[in-house]
Amino acid sequence: MKKFIYGILSLAAISLASCDYHDPNDGKFGGESSAGWVEFEEDGVSYLSVVQGSGSTVEATIPVVIKSVDLIDLNNDLVSNNPVNNGLTVYYTIEDIDGSSAYLNASGSVYIPKGELSANIAFTVPASAQVSCTEFKVTLTSTSNSNVSVGFEENNIVSQTFVVGAYDLNAMVGTYNALLDGEDQYQCNVTLGEEPNSLIIGDIYGIAPGSQTTIYVNEDGSISFPDYTDNFLFTNGGTSIYVEGFNGLSTCLNGGTMALSFRLRTTTTLYATNSLVLTKQ
Structure with a gap:
């Protein structure tokens, strides 16, 4: 996971050596x-x-x-x-x-x-x-x-x-409630991937049924993505749209939660960054 207990404790010292x-x-x-x-x-x-x-x-x-x-x-x-x-x-x-x-x-x-x-x-x-x-x-x-x-x-x-x-990667398999950018709600199915430490998220953006997005879950709970060309999402007017992932975090809260940061893109066009929170049902 991102880190354990990285709270910072502060002590301020006020010196009164001068009245100026x-x-x-x-x-x-x-x-x-x-x-x-x-x-x-x-x-x-x-x-x-x-x-x-x-x-x-x-x-x-x-x-x-x-x-x-x-x-x-x-x-x-x-x-x-x-x-x-x-x-x-x-x-x-x-x-x-x-x-x-x-x-x-x-x-x-x-x-x-x-x-x-x-x-x-x-x-x-x-x-x-x-x-x-x-x-x-x-x-x-x-x-x-x-x-x-x-x-x-x-x-x-x-x-x-x-x-x-x-x-426990196996415990992360299941159906999740998805919240995209704090507004759009839908569901995603998560299955095991073929590669080590990998999971497959079905329809990560909520508009492409049948799409599969690969993520990698590390033992510390941090999440990474493959190159965007390996995460095809759908075709729009003959142009391929991909998922370019940045980072993520999995936790055991609420029965299992994943927070992901990514954006959609083509080979030449970049779209706005999205935040997705997946909570296991």
């Missing part, structure tokens, strides 16, 4: 150079896919970094503000959304050593847990420094959703 600037955080954290906040840098869902039945333990991490906020001086120019970390423990909770995350070997806190700007929240996924789908949410709750809060403004991201699933 406007500090946008004035009064929010006090006068310490180590004051700031922690948050996840990116919203969304992160994934880990493991090979079903592989029998091995998988280690995964959330990269954690410390960041600072630039200040604005009286001339409205940005002034670089280097972060100061004297050692910080960040605490978090884990909440199950689908399945049980009881197998996770997670301490509930991560320590960013003094002088360091990064650390990792580490998870251990044992082989016994690699047979079904687990979805859970990690939420930042507090820090060891009273001047370092969780979140700063209303739009800060203090929680991140993660999915752990088992890779």
Whole structure:
């Protein structure tokens, strides 16, 4: 899959060495150079896919970094503000959304050593847990420094959703509900392809019954496509139309989901990029 648990944890340090600037955080954290906040840098869902039945333990991490906020001086120019970390423990909770995350070997806190700007929240996924789908949410709750809060403004991201699933190509065969560009709805049948790690999507665009589009599913859940000339879709006025794929992602959510990015094209004409979400019935 795309990646597992790539949320980014941030700490801003506000230096008050001079009064010749406007500090946008004035009064929010006090006068310490180590004051700031922690948050996840990116919203969304992160994934880990493991090979079903592989029998091995998988280690995964959330990269954690410390960041600072630039200040604005009286001339409205940005002034670089280097972060100061004297050692910080960040605490978090884990909440199950689908399945049980009881197998996770997670301490509930991560320590960013003094002088360091990064650390990792580490998870251990044992082989016994690699047979079904687990979805859970990690939420930042507090820090060891009273001047370092969780979140700063209303739009800060203090929680991140993660999915752990088992890779099983055979389980991806079936009928899917298709949603094209968030508007058009239809159905697609997915069968096994003749090549290793390949699937065949029938009528990927919803307008060409009988068409077959090949995709390749990697063990990490990422999806790739062959050359567009291998994915003929239909003929329009004597001109061949093909599917040119860019990337995709398969997950175990909702019984099985694939998100694909592609466009239709001829040998000379390129059309707009489409997004397709396939959800297994």
